[in-house]
Amino acid sequence: MTVSSAPGKVYLFGEHAVVYGEPAVPCAIERRATVAVESRDDDRLRVHLSDLSIDGFTVEYSGSTDETPDVNVSESLVQAGIGYIDAAIEQARDATDRPDAGFDITVESDIPLGAGLGSSAAVTVAAIDAATREVGVSLSSDEIADRAYRAELTVQDGEASRADTFCSATGGAVRVEGDDCRAVKSPELPIVVGFDGGAGDTGKLVAGVRALREEYEFAGDTVQSIGDIVRQGERALAEGDTEELGRLMNFNHGLLEALGVSSRSLDNMVWAARDAGALGAKLTGAGGGGCIVALDPTDETETALRFTPGCEDAFRAELDTEGVREE
Ligand SMILES: Nc1ncnc2c1ncn2[C@@H]1O[C@H](COP(=O)(O)OP(=O)(O)OP(=O)(O)O)[C@@H](O)[C@H]1O
Numbered sequence: 001m002t003v004s005s006a007p008g009k010v011y012l013f014g015e016h017a018v019v020y021g022e023p024a025v026p027c028a029i030e031r032r033a034t035v036a037v038e039s040r041d042d043d044r045l046r047v048h049l050s051d052l053s054i055d056g057f058t059v060e061y062s063g064s065t066d067e068t069p070d071v072n073v074s075e076s077l078v079q080a081g082i083g084y085i086d087a088a089i090e091q092a093r094d095a096t097d098r099p100d101a102g103f104d105i106t107v108e109s110d111i112p113l114g115a116g117l118g119s120s121a122a123v124t125v126a127a128i129d130a131a132t133r134e135v136g137v138s139l140s141s142d143e144i145a146d147r148a149y150r151a152e153l154t155v156q157d158g159e160a161s162r163a164d165t166f167c168s169a170t171g172g173a174v175r176v177e178g179d180d181c182r183a184v185k186s187p188e189l190p191i192v193v194g195f196d197g198g199a200g201d202t203g204k205l206v207a208g209v210r211a212l213r214e215e216y217e218f219a220g221d222t223v224q225s226i227g228d229i230v231r232q233g234e235r236a237l238a239e240g241d242t243e244e245l246g247r248l249m250n251f252n253h254g255l256l257e258a259l260g261v262s263s264r265s266l267d268n269m270v271w272a273a274r275d276a277g278a279l280g281a282k283l284t285g286a287g288g289g290g291c292i293v294a295l296d297p298t299d300e301t302e303t304a305l306r307f308t309p310g311c312e313d314a315f316r317a318e319l320d321t322e323g324v325r326e327e
C-alpha cells in the first residue's frame with residue numbers, strides 16, 4: 001500500500017482574476033488530504049470516501065467502463081464525490097502507461113469540502129502521487145502539479161487555473177500567472193480561518209464572473225485591479241509587511257464582493273474579523289460560502305469569529321512549507 005498526503009490552501013490574493021491571466025498568491029496550510037492506494041489484481045477501482053458530507057460511502061466499479069457505481073445515493077452525488085479521484089487515477093494510469101491498473105483507494109481529509117481551502121486539488125495531487133508510486137513510478141512535484149491541473153480542468157469543464165494544484169503539490173506560498181508557476185518566500189503569517197459550514201459551486205461562481213466581464217467593461221477593469229493588488233501584495237510579502245498585506249486583503253475582498261462572489265455569511269465573518277482588530281480579512285477560493293482568511297497575530301479574531309452568527313468553525317492555520325509527501 002502507498003499513502004500520500006497534500007495540503008489545502010488559502011488565497012492571500014488573486015482568486016478568480018487568476019482565471020483571466022492575472023497573478024495570484026495562494027499559500028499552503030497545515031490541513032491535509034491523505035490518500036491510500038493499493039494495487040488490485042484486476043482493472044477495477046474501489047473507492048472509500050470516509051469523510052464526504054454524503055455520509056461516507058464505499059463504491060466499487062470499473063473506472064474504465066461507464067458502469068455506474070452501485071450505491072444507495074443519487075448518481076450526481078456519486079459523480080460529485082468521485083469525480084476528482086476518477087480524473088486523478090486516469091492521469092496516474094496515463095503517466096505510468098498502465099491503462100488497466102486497478103486500485104483500492106481510501107481518502108481521508110481534514111479540509112472542508114467546497115469551502116475555498118482547495119480540497120479538490122489536495123485530493124487530486126495526493127491521489128496522483130500515491131497511485132503512481134504504488135506502481136513504481138516517481139513523478140516530480142512539477143509533473144504531479146501539471147497532471148493534477150489537467151484532472152481539475154476535466155472535472156471543472158475547462159475552467160481552472162494552475163494555482164490550487166501547484167500550491168498543493170509544492171507547499172508554501174506560490175505565485176501563479178497563466179502557465180508560470182513559482183514558489184515565493186513568505187514570512188510566518190498569522191493566518192486565521194473562519195468557516196460558515198457551507199460551500200460554493202466553483203463552476204457556477206467562475207461562470208458568473210465571466211458573464212459580468214462580458215457584460216460590463218468595468219467588471220474587466222475590476223479583474224485587472226485585483227491583478228494590481230496582487231503585484232503590490234507580492235512586494236509586501238517579500239518585505240514581511242503584514243500590515244500592508246492586511247490592507248491589500250481588505251481591498252481584494254471588496255473587489256471580489258463587487259464581482260458577486262461573496263455572501264452574507266462571508267461578509268459577516270470578514271467584518272467580525274476586522275472589528276476584532278485583524279490586519280485584514282477576505283474570502284478565500286471560489287466564494288459563495290465557505291471560508292474567509294484573516295491575518296491576526298493575537299487570539300482576538302479567532303475568538304470573535306467563534307461568536308459570530310453564521311460562523312461554524314474558526315481556527316488558526318499555519319503555513320505548510322511541505323507540499324505533496326509520502327506518508
Ligand atoms: N475528502 C474528500 N474525499 C473525496 N473527495 C473529495 C474530498 N474532498 C474534496 N473532494 C472532492 O472535491 C470536491 C470539492 O471541490 P471544489 O473545487 O468544489 O471545492 P474546494 O476545492 O474545496 O474549494 P476551492 O476550489 O474553492 O478552493 C468534492 O465534491 C469532491 O469531489
Ligand SMILES: C[C@@](O)(CCO)CC(=O)[O-]
Pocket residue numbers: 014015016017018019116118159160161162163164202206285286
Ligand atoms: C476561483 C478560482 O480562482 C479559485 C478556486 O479555488 C478558480 C481557479 O483558479 O481555478
Ligand SMILES: [Mg+2]
Pocket residue numbers: 118119120121164202
Ligand atoms: Mg477546488
